[in-house]
Amino acid sequence: xxxxxxxxxxxxxxxxxxxxxxxxxxxxxxxxxxxxxxxxxxxxxxxxxxxxxxxxxxxxxxxxxxxxxxxxxxxxxxxxxxxxxxxxxxxxxxxxxxxxxxxxxxxxxxxxxxxxxxxxxxxxxxxxxxxxxxxxxxxx
Numbered sequence: 001x002x003x004x005x006x007x008x009x010x011x012x013x014x015x016x017x018x019x020x021x022x023x024x025x026x027x028x029x030x031x032x033x034x035x036x037x038x039x040x041x042x043x044x045x046x047x048x049x050x051x052x053x054x055x056x057x058x059x060x061x062x063x064x065x066x067x068x069x070x071x072x073x074x075x076x077x078x079x080x081x082x083x084x085x086x087x088x089x090x091x092x093x094x095x096x097x098x099x100x101x102x103x104x105x106x107x108x109x110x111x112x113x114x115x116x117x118x119x120x121x122x123x124x125x126x127x128x129x130x131x132x133x134x135x136x137x138x139x140x
Contacts, residue, residue, distance in 0.1 A: 001025060001026065001027040001028075001030065002025050002026060002027060002030060002102075002103035002104040002134075003026075003027050003029070003030040003031070003103050004030060004031050004033070004100055004101060004102045004103045004104075005022050005025055005026045005030065005031070005032050005033065005102065005103065005104050005105075005106060006022075006033045006035060006093070006096060006097045006100065006102040006104070006105045006106070007019050007022035007032065007033070007034055007035070007069060007105075007106045007107070008034075008035045008036070008037065008089065008093045008105070008107060008123075008127075009034055009035070009036050009065040009066065009068070009069055010036065010037075010061075010062075010065060010089075011061045011062070011064060011065040012108065013108075013140060014108025014109060014138070014140045015065065015107075015108045016068065017108055017138055017139075017140055018106050018107055018108040018138040019034070019068065019069045019072055019106075020072065021106055021136070021138045022069075022106035023069075023072050023073055023076045023078055024076075025104065025106060025136065026073075026078050028078075030078070030079070031079050031080065031081065031100075032069070032073050032078050032079065032080040032081075033080070033081050033082075033083065033096070033100055033102065034065075034066050034069035034070065034073075034080060034081070034082045034083070035082075035083050035084075035085065035092070035093060035096050036062035036063075036065050036066050036082075036083070036084045036085075037062075037084075037085055037086065037087060037088075037089040037092040037093065038058070038059060038062050038084065038085070038086045039086075039087070039088065039089055040086050040087065059084070062084045063084065066082045066083075066084060069082065070082055083096065089123045090122075090123050090126030090127050090130060091130075093105065093107075093123075093127050093131075094127060094130050094131050094132060097131060097132055097133055098132045102132075102133050103133060103134065104133060104134045104135070104136055105127060105131055105133060105134070105135045105136070106135075106136045106138060107123075107124050107127055107135060107136070107137055107138065108124070108137075108138055108140060109124055109137050109138065109139055109140060124137060
């Protein structure tokens with residue numbers, strides 16, 4: 001069990017599975033941090049990836065994903081904090097983990113914006129490479 005756990009969520013099935021695992025991995029006296037990152041794509045990248053921009057830039061989806069983690073944590077009687085931020089997901093995840101001194105980051109192997117053929121999503125791969133702490137990659 002970990003004292004301080006960070007779970008980034010994006011509303012995907014993989015992030016819901018990771019959130020369930022994160023609740024289980026949080027110590028009884030620990031703190032679960034749920035983080036949703038709204039990816040703000042620059043204008044020159046929007047034309048080729050409209051579906052990613054539409055999904056990533058949607059605050060209501062981020063709020064729903066965060067609310068689902070909060071409900072799960074409350075049911076399990078786990079203390080939690082929720083945050084929605086904007087930026088590059090892997091950077092925001094690593095920065096947030098460092099800021100809260102997370103013992104572990106629990107991520108899904110792929111998220112909402114990843115192609116089905118990839119083993120690891122690009123955000124998960126970047127977090128694994130740059131995280132300041134243990135990363136637990138949860139299979140879907």
